[in-house]
Amino acid sequence: MKRVIAVVVIAVLLAGAWLFRGPIALKLSDRVVAAGMKTDAVAGLPDGLHAFVCGSGSPLPDRTRAGPCLTVIAGQRVFLVDAGEGAAEVLSAGGIPAGRIDRLFLTHFHSDHLDGLSAVALQRWVGRASTTPLLLVGPPGVERIAAGFTEAYAIDNTYRTGHHGPAVAPPSGAGFAAQAFAMPDGQASVVVLDEGGLKVTAFRVDHGPVEPAVGYRFDYRGRSLVVSGDTSASPGLVANARGADLLVHDALSPVLVRRLKAAALAAGQKNRGKILEDIINYHASPEDVAREARQAGVKSVLLTHLVPPLPLPGLDVPFVGDARKLYDGPLWLARDRDLISLPAGSEKIERKRLGR
Ligand SMILES: [Zn+2]
Numbered sequence: 032m033k034r035v036i037a038v039v040v041i042a043v044l045l046a047g048a049w050l051f052r053g054p055i056a057l058k059l060s061d062r063v064v065a066a067g068m069k070t071d072a073v074a075g076l077p078d079g080l081h082a083f084v085c086g087s088g089s090p091l092p093d094r095t096r097a098g099p100c101l102t103v104i105a106g107q108r109v110f111l112v113d114a115g116e117g118a119a120e121v122l123s124a125g126g127i128p129a130g131r132i133d134r135l136f137l138t139h140f141h142s143d144h145l146d147g148l149s150a151v152a153l154q155r156w157v158g159r160a161s162t163t164p165l166l167l168v169g170p171p172g173v174e175r176i177a178a179g180f181t182e183a184y185a186i187d188n189t190y191r192t193g194h195h196g197p198a199v200a201p202p203s204g205a206g207f208a209a210q211a212f213a214m215p216d217g218q219a220s221v222v223v224l225d226e227g228g229l230k231v232t233a234f235r236v237d238h239g240p241v242e243p244a245v246g247y248r249f250d251y252r253g254r255s256l257v258v259s260g261d262t263s264a265s266p267g268l269v270a271n272a273r274g275a276d277l278l279v280h281d282a283l284s285p286v287l288v289r290r291l292k293a294a295a296l297a298a299g300q301k302n303r304g305k306i307l308e309d310i311i312n313y314h315a316s317p318e319d320v321a322r323e324a325r326q327a328g329v330k331s332v333l334l335t336h337l338v339p340p341l342p343l344p345g346l347d348v349p350f351v352g353d354a355r356k357l358y359d360g361p362l363w364l365a366r367d368r369d370l371i372s373l374p375a376g377s378e379k380i381e382r383k384r385l386g387r
């Protein structure tokens with residue numbers, strides 16, 4: 032008898048939940064939205080350097096990874112390095128307010144590193160009613176990128192200001208500004224920002240035939256992190272990554288890419304097969320990165336810009352290959368929304384995932 036009553040009660044509750052699913056969903060949604068509106072993941076971070084992955088993917092389509100993007104947080108200042116497609120969504124999901132972005136460093140001008148720029152700039156502009164455009168810092172050519180994107184969205188910008196008013200979308204804050212730095216020769220490097228205890232150094236990397244291509248080193252309060260940009264094994268990278276706490280490096284698995292190439296050719300897709308062969312020599316393999324990390328004495332490694340995508344659990348094993356035998360420190364495959372923290376005044380290297 033008791034069992035019958037229990038079954039009836041559960042059935043009534045389930046029927047009630049089904050009947051009122053609309054209002055229940057609205058209530059839950061209100062709570063999630065209210066929490067999201069208040070979220071500022073940066074405000075709660077300890078002083079130090081932090082790297083947030085706003086995109087760990089590559090030009091090969093992957094619904095689980097945005098295009099190449101790294102957020103570097105120094106103290107409370109927020110910088111972006113590249114902004115591939117989907118970067119703005121990952122920033123939002125991780126609770127990083129786009130309105131906080133100080134400036135954006137470009138490593139090179141491949142489309143996969145640029146195609147999220149406009150969404151990031153729009154969110155930054157209207158997020159804090161910015162009166163200055165998003166500053167793009169990069170090697171020569173960055174002026175054309177800034178001018179081109181600004182022009183492409185110029186009509187849209189007038190709609191935003193017209194609709195929401197200049198107090199919300201000030202015309203002076205729309206679009207992009209550019210700051211080009213002279214390219215260092217050979218292995219040389221150039222300091223592109225030095226203020227408030229933060230030093231950002233650009234250095235040449237090897238992504239030929241793509242020129243110019245640079246990486247960046249961030250030094251702040253005794254902690255350091257290096258972003259490789261896109262490069263094959265590069266003496267310039269090793270020289271500039273010496274002793275860094277964290278090396279964020281692009282990675283391509285020749286073993287897996289050659290399997291994709293074989294499948295493309297077997298399917299009669301010659302163009303795709305040719306492209307898959309061409310890309311192998313201008314990215315580093317995980318083993319290349321491990322060797323360089325050991326040579327440079329870096330303390331941890333985060334592989335990103337993962338080529339090809341890894342849609343099945345277990346594919347990370349052939350992807351990493353022998354890299355973990357070649358390098359003793361922690362070596363991670365980046366996931367979107369990963370946060371690596373390097374608190375000032377300590378030697379800690381902490382990894383967690385932000386947001387939802
Ligand atoms: Zn790329």
Ligand SMILES: [Zn+2]
Nearest residue numbers: 139141238261
């Ligand atoms: Zn590239």
